[in-house]
Amino acid sequence: SGESADEVFGGYRWFHQPEVQAAKTFPWMAVFVSGAKAQVSDRFNPGITAALDLPTYIADRYSDAVAEVERAEGESDHEMTMRVMSHLHLTRFVRMLLERKDRISMAVGLEVRVPFCDHRLVEYVYNAPWSMKTFDGREKSLLRAATADLLPQSVLERTKAPYPATLDPQYTNALLQQSKELLGTDDPVFDMVDRSWLEDIIRQDPASMPLDVRNGMERVLDLSTWLDIYRPEIRL
Structure with missing residues (x-):
């Protein structure tokens, strides 16, 4: 599954x-x-x-x-590893998420605020030791603890919601339909992407399709759209 x-x-x-x-x-x-x-x-x-x-x-x-990451004085190897991972996440991965958020929201006339991305808060929490950030073995440990006296228990203990993924089966079905339509064409994306790889995916049961496989369909469709919009000349 x-x-x-x-x-x-x-x-x-x-x-x-x-x-x-x-x-x-x-x-x-x-x-x-x-x-x-x-x-x-x-x-x-x-x-x-x-x-x-x-x-x-x-x-x-x-x-x-x-x-790019400086080691803090007296920092253990594990703490340094987690500092590096946090730096990579903030400087590479979060940038993609924020751009996606901007594009999706502005496409429908919305402006989304992200208060936890305030640079002062990010800089402060970045320097907190990893052992403190996960003192109770859960994700978002500091945030949960800081708001424990402000939020209802149902919100405080709520499992982290996935972003930027959705588990709506209609979304997976839509991706499958678009992929089937793409396979029926001579789209230039297949000059780069293995057509048989996508053919294998569309034969899978959407109800049990792993998210990483679904993400693969997203990337191929994204690439197809990008090639159609910008029409780059690709040389190897």
């Missing part, structure tokens, strides 16, 4: 998995830990994957990112 939202996005599971903490790469790309097929390289045609040498590129960018 597919993974639940809590399993995949509960507090961003990579922060709480020792295997991911030990992986020398961006935590959201350490998919070999779970065996998930979420990386772009799993969808590209083999020739493109070989020509791009993605592993070397990713390793170089990871090395550059880690070099």
Whole structure:
């Protein structure tokens, strides 16, 4: 069966998995830990994957990112690891989430506020030790504790909701339908993406489709739209 939202996005599971903490790469790309097929390289045609040498590129960018983090005085190796992961999350992953939030909200005339992204709060909490941030073994430990006397118990103990994923089955069905329509064309995306990979996905049961597989469909459809809008000339 597919993974639940809590399993995949509960507090961003990579922060709480020792295997991911030990992986020398961006935590959201350490998919070999779970065996998930979420990386772009799993969808590209083999020739493109070989020509791009993605592993070397990713390793170089990871090395550059880690070099940006200064070690605090007296900090343990584990605390440093968690500081690095927090830095990667804030400077790489959150930027994508905020841009997506802006595009989705403004497309329907809404302006969304994100008070927990206030730079003063982020800078303050960033420097808090990881042991303090997870003192009770849960996600959002500091936030829950700070608001314990302000929120109803039902809100205070509520499981973290997934973002940017939705578990609405109609959304998965819509992705499958769009993917089937795409496979019926000679879309230029198939100059890059392995067509048989997408054909295998659309034969899966949407009710039990893992989120990482569904995310793969999203990325292929995104890439198809991007190619249609910008019409880039691609040379390898």
